[in-house]
Amino acid sequence: MLKIAMVGEVDHGKSTLIGRILYDTKSLPEEKLKEIELACKELGEEMDFAFVVDALEEERKEKKTIEASHIFFSYKGKEFAIIDAPGHKEFIKNMATGVSQADVAVLIIAADEGIKEQTKRHAALLKLLGIKSVIVAVNKMDLVNYSQDIFEKIKKKVKDLLETIGLHAIAFIPISAYNGDNVVVSSRNMKWYNGKTLIEELLNLELEKKDAEKTVFCVQGIYETNGGKKLVTGVLLSGKIKSGETLYSFPSGKNVKVNGIFYPDEISKISAVSSPGLELSEDISRGCVLSNKELQVKKEIICTIFALEERVEEGCEFLMRCFTQEAKCRVKRIIDALDIDTLEEKNTKEIKPCEIGKCIIELSDKMVFSSISEIPELARIVLVKNGKIIAGGVVV
Amino acid sequence: MTKSFDYLNELEAKSIYIIREAYFKFRRKLAVLVSWGKDSTTMLYLVRKAFFGEVPVPVLHIDTGYKLKEIYEFREKLKKEWNLELIIAKNEEAIKNGMGPEKGRLACCTALKTEALKKAVEEYGFKALLVAIRRDEHAIRAKERYFSPRDKNFKWDFLKQPPELWEQFSVVEEEGSHVRVHPMLHWREIDIWRYIKRENIPVIDLYFAKEYNGKMLRYRSLGCAPCVVPVPSNARTIDEIIEELETTKIPERAGRIQDKERVYMMEKLRALGYM
Numbered sequence: 151m152l153k154i155a156m157v158g159e160v161d162h163g164k165s166t167l168i169g170r171i172l173y174d175t176k177s178l179p180e181e182k183l184k185e186i187e188l189a190c191k192e193l194g195e196e197m198d199f200a201f202v203v204d205a206l207e208e209e210r211k212e213k214k215t216i217e218a219s220h221i222f223f224s225y226k227g228k229e230f231a232i233i234d235a236p237g238h239k240e241f242i243k244n245m246a247t248g249v250s251q252a253d254v255a256v257l258i259i260a261a262d263e264g265i266k267e268q269t270k271r272h273a274a275l276l277k278l279l280g281i282k283s284v285i286v287a288v289n290k291m292d293l294v295n296y297s298q299d300i301f302e303k304i305k306k307k308v309k310d311l312l313e314t315i316g317l318h319a320i321a322f323i324p325i326s327a328y329n330g331d332n333v334v335v336s337s338r339n340m341k342w343y344n345g346k347t348l349i350e351e352l353l354n355l356e357l358e359k360k361d362a363e364k365t366v367f368c369v370q371g372i373y374e375t376n377g378g379k380k381l382v383t384g385v386l387l388s389g390k391i392k393s394g395e396t397l398y399s400f401p402s403g404k405n406v407k408v409n410g411i412f413y414p415d416e417i418s419k420i421s422a423v424s425s426p427g428l429e430l431s432e433d434i435s436r437g438c439v440l441s442n443k444e445l446q447v448k449k450e451i452i453c454t455i456f457a458l459e460e461r462v463e464e465g466c467e468f469l470m471r472c473f474t475q476e477a478k479c480r481v482k483r484i485i486d487a488l489d490i491d492t493l494e495e496k497n498t499k500e501i502k503p504c505e506i507g508k509c510i511i512e513l514s515d516k517m518v519f520s521s522i523s524e525i526p527e528l529a530r531i532v533l534v535k536n537g538k539i540i541a542g543g544v545v546v
Numbered sequence: 547m548t549k550s551f552d553y554l555n556e557l558e559a560k561s562i563y564i565i566r567e568a569y570f571k572f573r574r575k576l577a578v579l580v581s582w583g584k585d586s587t588t589m590l591y592l593v594r595k596a597f598f599g600e601v602p603v604p605v606l607h608i609d610t611g612y613k614l615k616e617i618y619e620f621r622e623k624l625k626k627e628w629n630l631e632l633i634i635a636k637n638e639e640a641i642k643n644g645m646g647p648e649k650g651r652l653a654c655c656t657a658l659k660t661e662a663l664k665k666a667v668e669e670y671g672f673k674a675l676l677v678a679i680r681r682d683e684h685a686i687r688a689k690e691r692y693f694s695p696r697d698k699n700f701k702w703d704f705l706k707q708p709p710e711l712w713e714q715f716s717v718v719e720e721e722g723s724h725v726r727v728h729p730m731l732h733w734r735e736i737d738i739w740r741y742i743k744r745e746n747i748p749v750i751d752l753y754f755a756k757e758y759n760g761k762m763l764r765y766r767s768l769g770c771a772p773c774v775v776p777v778p779s780n781a782r783t784i785d786e787i788i789e790e791l792e793t794t795k796i797p798e799r800a801g802r803i804q805d806k807e808r809v810y811m812m813e814k815l816r817a818l819g820y821m
Contacts, residue, residue: 151553176795179795179796179797180795181796181797181800182797202685203685203688205684205685205686205688205689205813206686206689206704206813207813208705216704216705217689217704217707218689219685219688219689220681220682220688220732221682221688222681222682222734243708243709244707244709246709246711247691247707247709247710247711250710250711250712251712370563370566370567370570371566371569371570373597373598373602375597375598375600376600379598381598383566383596385559385563386559412598413595414594414595414596414597414598414599415598415599423555423556423559424555424558424559425558425559425562425563425566425596427598436570458709459709471714473713527712527713530711530712530714532711532712532714534714534716536718537716537717537718537719538708538709538716538718539708539709539710539711539714539715539716542709542711542712542714
């Protein structure tokens, strides 16, 4: 299943586009349409496609998406999940929550307004959250008389913006979500556009397959069965494990032998992705990472982080989590923060909420890290305070 | 023809990861909330898979007294076969005072489900519940988190949901609060049935089409006898259900009277602590 995040500035038409996709792919049940009609009538308004995703009463009254939503549909035999991300800066934590689950993003820009603050912030976040495939949809083309000239100008600017951030767009598509141009059906109003419709781009998209050479098993905890067996539970993120083989246990690097594999009954081998239990020759604990290859172990890291609701300052102490690993940490130095206006790095001692910045973090104990392209789960970190995630980031 | 549906492995691994995260965090302060429908039975099956055939925490059933009789039979069967530590929670007082759907569905669901759940959570001191809601069931549930906090009044504050990034969840503990953990959130109705088929998970017979007064009908969603009705269907086997779901445009909860009654019914129920 392809998970698509819809991102972009407030009122550039994310929710309307989702409604349009669902309507034109005939994915909306009759009943749902009736429910929306009724809700619109109660508010004294015309049929609004955005109500498909904006289901909270507050969202519909205020006409804004507050919370990210996941909507499923299938088209021509392919299955999709759309994640609708809120555009308001104040709901950026919900946007990040939604987008962190996505494979691909559609960056929506209204033709009558062009690039705005959240367009830039969302684009920068896509890069940070590791979204590699981005499709740019220039929406509301009906409001600019379907002008090719305006489309080309916006395309050029967005291309530059994405390049600065380090992203590459697969396609630029002029659309009107409101009227349905180039969403599922080719536009009759924009004969000058020869490219694919949005849905065709999504149908064509193939995700890269992970390399399964390296075995990576992250330990969640030890479970003792009623029969007195001590099983090491965890997630096999990549590769495979065979009963009888010897693996390294990081961060220590010590050898451990796999005496048995259980899922739920005893089996002789297992491949990723799975969540088995292992019987091991040594006692190990939550946070250990088992592998057949050498893994990087560090006590100090450089990472790009995104502050959600609290500022991150030099000297701040948090709990850092990286998949099932956890350690106390201290922000040693803030290297820089991204100025969303100019997209230039600025010198600073703090990363404010909704800002992205680079910093050096010291850990109380060694942890295992990987590059984002190899084992993404071991490159992504969160900073936690009193149980709450206050920032997310990626190890550079 | 059986397809392999490899993607189910990913759904399964993710659910088991979430179930274990909840268990290692809360241990015996965690309970599995079940209704004995296909989703909570699949969740219970995944708990058993996560812990090698064992269910190491109590299983909580909120009994309104109005459940379909087949549900009670199924409960007793699984309790025995899966060796479950079953807690049955009932709002006896409200039942004694004549609470029922005729008093209004919002009032009835709140008294017999939400209030009964509140009492059980207080009595046993649960800090977390595994709940089998899915995003594709309802537009409001599509906005849920995997680890979703409830305050001491059971209120779901959807405007202040804590962030969840990648595989990381926020768990803020406050006096009297508890966490709803949703390990099935990313499953769709069709995934559940494909998985039930693949893993041979037991389900209640009510899901399969039978003749009722000359019409072929089946329950797509289970609940209290007065508030769910079977919907037209010819699907008599799991394969036929899967086939039906691949083409149907009738929503899953169409047979539920509660959802349809008012536009924001679900939001109101959930704000009060409903699942």
